[in-house]
Amino acid sequence: MSFDRRTVLDLVLAPLGVLAYGFLCWYAVYVGPTSADKLETRFGEGAQAALSAPEFDWARVEMDGQVATLVGLAPTEELKSRALRRVALSSGRGGYLHGGVTRVVDQTDLIPPVGRYEFRAEKIGDRLKLSGFLPGPDARLRIEDWFAEQPDVVMAPIMDLAYRDGVPEGDWLGMLELGLAQLRRLTDGEFTIVNRRAVLKGEVRDSAIRQDITLRMARPPSGFSTDVEIIGTAVWSARLSGDLLRLNGQMPNARDRTRIEQLADRLFDGEIINDSGVGLMPEDDWVDAIEEALPNFLKFRDGALIFMGDQILIDGHATASVLDYLREDLVRSGGGVDIIQRAEATPLDLAAFEELPADSPPSRDVCQSALDEALGLSPINFEYARDELTRDSGPVLDGLLSVFQTCSHLVFEIEAATHARGRRIALQNLTSDRQQAFSSYFIAHGVPIDQLELPEIITTNSGVAWAGNLDTDRQISVRLRELEDD
The missing domain is CATH 3.40.1520.20 (hypothetical protein tt1634)
Incomplete structure (x- = not known):
């Protein structure tokens, strides 16, 4: 069998070609710029970069090949939809051959709409602070543009605003702009919108300006109500x-001003x-x-x-x-x-009650967490040998009042003990009086009497044993009534 030169070259080059093809495939898949790992990394970086705007600080992207998963707690439905669109288009229009993100999986949670939709603007001198809720970035941009159009803005407003669903129907932003325009005419003041009710308070020297502000605020957008409480120039404030x-203002003398x-x-x-x-x-x-x-x-x-x-x-x-x-x-x-x-x-703000849904009461677990948080705010102390609460108990009283009002569907027990760690704290009669006084404080602040129960005084040396990490010398404490007792 004889081989010509071409046949010999074919026999030599064919295996080399196969090896070269295999090398190129390996390089493309595992090493090259379009390798699967590098494509996934590039797509992930592109998707996260698409969410770099401040309104998407809640969102995070996880990549699996060309499939992106969006996770996070979205403030509004609109922001969630925008984030999904941005991720889908972050590396092109998609496609299975290195065309970008082919699919976006939505694994986000949505913060429920708020029931008390509040916006607040506070003016002190030339300083203006805005806080509360807005429906989205477009509303914020509209406010920023409105301030940019005002000819005499000395300082840009401080904005401490959050985006939330639940904005009332009607021209809510129109009501906001009307209030801001009148607030800027005051020396000092405050403008608030809670749902559909707007309130403007403050002071201004000129009576004609006061009258004009009152007339303008009396013509709000349809569906909104307004209250105006503007005073003349104060002696001191x-x-x-x-x-x-x-x-600000005048003091009778330098000594009073200094003190x-x-x-x-x-x-x-x-x-x-x-x-x-x-x-x-x-x-x-x-x-x-x-x-x-x-x-x-x-x-x-x-x-x-x-x-x-x-x-x-x-x-x-x-x-x-x-x-x-x-x-x-x-x-x-x-x-x-x-x-x-x-x-x-x-109400005192408690971390356990953040992001509560507006249309349903908090769960028992949430209320228990809030109760634990409230009980840890301060001691529950009384004046010596009396049933009068001391002022250092104020934070825990405010925290518990917030719990009782928010968890109004649950019943709480106010327990008391005369002993802790074997040491006598108070006579049983005094302890009973303190238990009653503690309960009466909350009833006087609107808590229904049947929401609070007063069990018998604990007289064992264990004291309030269920109080967890609280000071074991605590004589009075609160707990949720057990489910089997309901």
């Missing part, structure tokens, strides 16, 4: 917005702007009332403490215990100035 406190400033500086951890001056005035006893009110006022979430010349106005939002202690202090101080207290009690 303290306005609180989060971590900012502004003191109020020093008191605020000692009690308030945030920024203080003191624009108070000194002006002659016939009476100065109102400063004593301000000094008495200031410690509790500085615990407000937000508010205003205003001396109008013949009366002191207190407005804002605070927890129930803070308002209770404020009233006690003002009654004790006496004084010759009338005090109008219009502040509203607001």
Whole structure:
């Protein structure tokens, strides 16, 4: 058998060709720029980059080949849909031959719509802070564009806003813009929208401006109601917005100005702007009332403490215990100035109640977590040999009140003990009085009497044994009634 030169070359080159083809396939699959692993990595990076905008900070992408899985807790239905579209188009229009992401699997959870849809704008001098809920990034952009169009904006507003579903029907953003426009005309003030009710409060010197603002706010978009509470220029005021406190107006003398400033500086951890001056005035006893009110006022979430010349106005939002202690202090101080207290009690925010659905009560497990959180906020203490709660119990009282109000479908037991670790804490009669006083506090704040039960006093040395990580010397505590008892 004879071989010509071409046949010999074929016999030599054919195996080499097969080897080369195999090498190219191996390189393409495992090493080259279009290898499966590298494609998956590239697609994953592209998908995550498509979600780099701040409104998608909740989202995360997991890749399996060319299939993307979107996970996270979406604030709104619209943001979830936008995220899914962005991931699907992040590496092209798709396709099975290196065409990009072929499919997006939705494994996100959706935050339920909120029942109390609230927006708040607070103005202190040239500073404006916006907080609360917006329906989405388009609404935020509309607000930013609105501020950009205003000719005399000194400082851009601070925005602490979250996106949520549940915005009321109607021109909600139109109501928001109307309120913001009037708020900017005030010296200091606050504008809030809660569902369909809008409230504007504040002060401005010019009576014509006050009248014009009132007329404009009286014509809101259809379906919305408005309240306007605007006063003239105050003699002196303290306005609180989060971590900012502004003191403004006139004090009778430099000594009073200094003592109020020093008191605020000692009690308030945030920024203080003191624009108070000194002006002659016939009476100065109102400063004593301000000094008495200031410690509790500085615990407000937000508010205003205003001396109008013949009366002191207190407005804002605070927890129930803070308002209770404020009233006690003002009654004790006496004084010759009338005090109008219009502040509203607001529930203490508990982490366990975040993202609760608006259309159903929280589960028993959520309520138990909130109860544990509330009981850990502070001790439950009483004055020596009395049934009067001490003020250091305020945080736990506020936390428990929030639990009782939010978990109104459940029953709670207020248990008490006369012993802990073998040491006698109080006589049984005193303990019973304290148990009753503790329960009465919440009933006085609107908790139904049948939501709280008072079991027999524990007289064993174990004390309140079920209190978990709480101080074993705690004489009073609260627990959910066992299911078998329901």
